[in-house]
Amino acid sequence: MDFDLPLILFILVVVTGALTLYDFLFLSKKRKQAIATVDQQFDHLDVAQKEQSEGYQQAYHSVAAEPGYIETSKSFFPLLLVVFVVRSFLIEPFQIPSESMVPTLEVGDFLAVNKFAYGIRLPVIDKKIINVSDPVRGDVMVFIPPNDPRYYIKRVIGLPGDKIVLENNKLYVNDQAVETTFIKTIAPTQPTDNCYRLGGVYHVEEETLDDKTYTTHKCSVPGPLGNYRGVVPKGHYFMMGDNRDNSADSRDWGMEPDEKIVGKAFVIWMHWDKFFSLPSFSRVGKL
Numbered sequence: 001m002d003f004d005l006p007l008i009l010f011i012l013v014v015v016t017g018a019l020t021l022y023d024f025l026f027l028s029k030k031r032k033q034a035i036a037t038v039d040q041q042f043d044h045l046d047v048a049q050k051e052q053s054e055g056y057q058q059a060y061h062s063v064a065a066e067p068g069y070i071e072t073s074k075s076f077f078p079l080l081l082v083v084f085v086v087r088s089f090l091i092e093p094f095q096i097p098s099e100s101m102v103p104t105l106e107v108g109d110f111l112a113v114n115k116f117a118y119g120i121r122l123p124v125i126d127k128k129i130i131n132v133s134d135p136v137r138g139d140v141m142v143f144i145p146p147n148d149p150r151y152y153i154k155r156v157i158g159l160p161g162d163k164i165v166l167e168n169n170k171l172y173v174n175d176q177a178v179e180t181t182f183i184k185t186i187a188p189t190q191p192t193d194n195c196y197r198l199g200g201v202y203h204v205e206e207e208t209l210d211d212k213t214y215t216t217h218k219c220s221v222p223g224p225l226g227n228y229r230g231v232v233p234k235g236h237y238f239m240m241g242d243n244r245d246n247s248a249d250s251r252d253w254g255m256e257p258d259e260k261i262v263g264k265a266f267v268i269w270m271h272w273d274k275f276f277s278l279p280s281f282s283r284v285g286k287l
Helices: 005-041 047-052 054-064 068-090 194-198
Strands: 091-095 109-114 128-130 140-143 152-158 163-167 170-173 179-186 202-209 212-219 228-231 236-240 261-271
Touching: 005 054, 005 068, 047 054, 068 091, 091 261, 140 236, 152 170, 179 212, 194 212
Parallel strands: none
Antiparallel strands: 091 109, 109 261, 140 152, 140 261, 152 236, 163 170, 163 228, 179 202, 202 212
């Protein structure tokens, strides 16, 4: 089951905040009045005597105690509010769940995602209210695809108006071949890999798109996604995984609309692939 964490966090902030405000405006005044009444009943005692008086202490604590739900709300509200603001407007953590961005990102990598890189958006409804900048080719971007409510992470390949062509896994942007440098070959070992089923080997290549250089996996025997033609419409982006033959992306479900962008991934801060394994920081670094 997939949970809408932003919505859940928003509801918790609203509920705990409302209860905290309700206590401040109403309940706390009643407690202060009750405490004043107790003080009047024991006005024959000085401060030291009140501290020693069991009767006064019992009466005081019985009227001064906050209800359990109020105490809990007041304790959690500041923390929830800080987490909500940071996660909604500044930085959000993201864990890589699949191999679609191998070798750039591995399963178990934890990323920090800049939420304001492409604009300030209202939380929950994700409506942009302030534009900061636009995605550029080569960015690693987190977004919600048109066909799935979950977060995806891919690389920005095409901008609005770009003509995108793939011919046997060779990429062309606006009729210009994207520069590649061959590094090595890797034999696929997982039967679930498309390249394994096709009987090919992976070509590990450096690809340079504008001023971004990154590493890709491409099968020597192109699969169904190895050939593509399309033009990116206004307000959309063409996204692809670096693991070209094992990535569900714009070649499959279409262009990514601007309103579904979550943010720009900019750093790996931890790697933790299994629950019972130890976290590793060997892959920490900028993207």
